[in-house]
Amino acid sequence: MSTNKTLTLMEEMAVFAKVVETGSFSEVARQMGSTPSAISRSVARLERAMGIRLLERTTRKLRLSESGQLVYERCVDMVNAAQSVMAVSNQLSPEPQGLIRVSVPKAVGRFVIHPHIAEFLNRYPKIDVQLRLEDRYVDLIDEQIDLAMRISNHPSPGLMGRPLFTIEHLLCATPEYLAREGTPVQPSDLKAHNCIYLGEEPSDSQWKFHKENKKVTVGVQGRYAVNHTGARLDAVLSNMGIASLPFFTARQMLQQGQIVQVLPDWTFRTQYCGQVWVLYTPTRYLAPKFSAFINFMAERLSHEPTLASSLGK
Template identity: 35%
Template sequence: MDKLSALNMFVVTAELGSFSRAAEQLGKTPSALTKAVGHLEDELGARLFERSTRRLVLTEAGLLYLDTARQVLASLREAGEEIGQLQHSLHGTLRLTAPLALGPAFFNEACAAFMAEHPQLKLQINLSDAYVDLLEAGIDLALREGRGDVPGMIVKPLAASRIVLCASPEYLQRCGTPQSADDLLSHQTLIYEHVALDRRWRLSRDEQTFTLQPQGRLSSDNYDLLLAACLAGQGVLDCPHWSVQPLLASGRLVQVLPDYQIAPDAFGPLILAMYPSHRRATRKVQAFIEFIEAYLAARQLA
């Protein structure tokens, strides 16, 4: 039996947890998948699944073999695409993940522009604030906030993630404009809740540092909701500059205390493109990194 076909049948069966569901997805019979997995087990001298009438569970050997099988199939798929792209335009599927807040700030528009440049390439995009394991999810490239020293990853810094304090003109007209860090204590603030963050703001000016516990009526784990509230005049929000640059330029938001430096939060001072260090950058990955870097620079965000 073809070894690569058997590997693919094993991976799909493991991911779906059922020979019958995997057979349906692959357009084969359950007996064909059982036979393929049996050949792999005979070759390895170890069982890959514990079988019962109710469920199919990977053994310890199966778990180890699954990681390798995924990597082998992914590498062969990428090599096939690379070879095809030596003589043709970029094609295949590029799988991306990024935090939710990057979407409306620039990522949505950038992806559409990238697709227009590469009409043969498909994009599969996961926007989520949850941690995504790139290997397990089959992701080619991640955009994340952080620092450049990420173990096990090739990292390309794309833009700074400078923090600024913002409020709407309506809010400042109604409540006054803070003139010092201490003035913030009497203002409504909008608080981003995340397990990686504490709720304190750290500001500095002229070698003086101020640590404040912001107070406000609205807190959320959704940044876009808080930004909408800020635009609606509901308080002061600490924002990555890349997320509000167009709003500041248009006057819909105003930077508060612009002569203060705001310490980077736990997400770090950079927007990064990253992929696993043991995987080479394919042409489609490299093309997207170069495109998004130029896209951010053109908008003065790099």
């Protein structure tokens, strides 16, 4: 295929890649402000030019042919290369600008990141932020996410980024609840208490502790399980029991004395403990808007004393 013909088909290649990613002509048409028939014709032009079938069409879904899979991978490389070119232009822009799509775990986003967004937008009037609060693994490329914050001491080697802060968890209850039900002295005492946990997986009710060289796992139970840290805090304040909370959620109520830490001599561990990293796909040129966001949050969070606890973990 000649260079000139290849250049005229680059738009069709990009459209084809988008159709594969979304699995729908209609969705691509909606995103591009076109029509499903126009998108279908675009893919058909690419198929005719290459002389191969790229998609197997049925009344319900689209499926890549064997040749289509190879072509799709090359088309994705082309789109990524074009995005790298735009990143260079952004690098040379005198002022950070454009949209940033950021995926953040729900509690971290609501209690840690969101409170700083207004100041960030005021400082950078040409940057827009789309903050997505979601407790699931996000594929940055497939879901068009620019930056992802993940709780991990060992982030994916396929991504680049930097640590922002550390999440510590602790057990909390109100003085009223403890006066009524008793204060646990050791982890095994929790078996006699109403414990408020996530309830998403069986392991959520297996609370893990360590103290010096001693490690203990306690199977807890309770009448209420809820997978939102703010809701668990509300349940604690309602004297419903003992809950696991990240320190950044509990700190204000701890400081006011409305709740107290339970088993402060023990370190409480969950899969939601550890460093919070801001990650992005590897690139030689990090756009100024991304650098601005990362540096701003790193600076703000480094001076925020409420993210780590001196009371215990």
